[in-house]
Amino acid sequence: MLDDDLYIPTYQDMLEAHERIKPHIIRTPIRTSAFLNELTGAELYFKCENFQEPGAFKVRGASNAVFGLDEAQAKKGVATHSSGNHASCLSYAAMRRGIPCNVVMPRTAPQAKKDTVKRYGGNITECEPSTTSREETFAKVQAATGGDFVHPYNDPRVIAGQGTCSKEFIEQLDGLDMMVAPIGGGGMISGTCLTLSTLAPEVQIIASEPEQADDAYRSFKAGHIIADDAPKTIADGLLVPLKERTWHFVSNHVTDIYTASEEEIIDAMKLSWKHLRMVIEASCAVPLATILKNKDRFAGKRIGVIITGGNVDLDTLPWLK
Template sequence: IPCHVVMPRTAPQAKKDAVRGYGGIITQCEPSTSSREEVFARIEAETGADFVHPYNDPRVIAGQGTCSAELIEQVDNLDMVVAPIGGGGMISGTCLTLSNLAPDVKIYAAEPEQADDAARSFRAGHIIADDAPVTVADGLKVPLKERTWHFVSNHVTDILTASEDEIIEAMKLIWKRMKIVIEPSSAVPLATILKNKDVFANKRVGIIITGGNVDLDALPWMSGENT
């Protein structure tokens, strides 16, 4: 079955290589939500393919909920779980699982300051969507949608943000101390914990680490430029 994947032209080469390695057919778009949705619609019309939204889809949300299911199976007595948030697929899956299996666990979402439309939405009580934010955490640039907003507005305790420098330092810390290859988006939860130590002090905290799609020749601390 052919699989067409719409990706921003600025996506890390590691992500593009992985998609092609699995047989995906990439169509590039501009790094904005409006461009992605326009290209999605064109590819769907041209190919007749079934559209699977990358996060605003119940199947995707359910699949991402398995992360927190495995976490609470392996770690007892958690007080809090922190997961990254962009469009909200991962945090929605986290909410779906924990609200049913561990309802006493508080759920926090972590977001880049430079792409903080989810945090602003949370405080405003309705979706605020930025079209093309710029952040080193490229996996968290997309806005909330109606399905993910339902979970965020009903189950998330708070959305915390971190600066670009804080994200990069947290990423470096995980690389150095844990020897785990993670991408900047995966480092945002730890960055927000380190920034808000009073919130998490003396608590048993679980962190969802979500991916390791990085170009090893262009790590964010190599150039000194956060794009």
């Protein structure tokens, strides 16, 4: 049940977001692989959000929030908590507008993501790797800075911005049977639901999640939000729980959620590197891992897969001992 004052973004919000962010994002290409098609028995089309300048789809929602601020609030800057990609993308958008950005990041976040935040001028405060620690540390940072809180996913501006990815996908490639994307807090899946429920309601929306951080899967089966505080998985971008807004979209529009083991995620990551010849994160390999694990469910279908990011710490790849 949603609170009466909990604003849910609309399709019109997504359209306005796309116009607002066009100068600040890349219309990313779609890639395919004959090998992966043969391996899965499906036609897979990968939307390459790892090619965004900050390396992740989250530049869409972050840019929508930053460039939608009025001048008075913009002077105080923005603030958030994030395991990495939202922090990087919000720092990037803030840099482009010339305003401050303060982010709280787990001390265990990949160094590559911390380096990206710093490169774009973001100020980092570290916390322990749990949802509780993130939120408590963030409350102190925001109180000290006065920055506008841009939540990584439970923010209508962010969800509307993420929805622009599926808008581009459908414009670039029609005739899809399914759209598959990773799920953590649910920002990308919510944006996908927002857009496709209006633009292409016939497309089934499938979410993919690590077995070791499967709170969205358990929430979906139970019919209410189940939140884990500190799950552990190599898919570091999928560690956070659903919130009210994202649960609204998941519970109303997602067809199913599938999970993959750590080993299956690593294998899919390596396959992507080898056959798509792209650097993608473990979090972004989860959709391919679940497609490979459930071939009968996906065989013979035209499937859109959103590659959500490519910010990888090359010194700590999951298959290196």
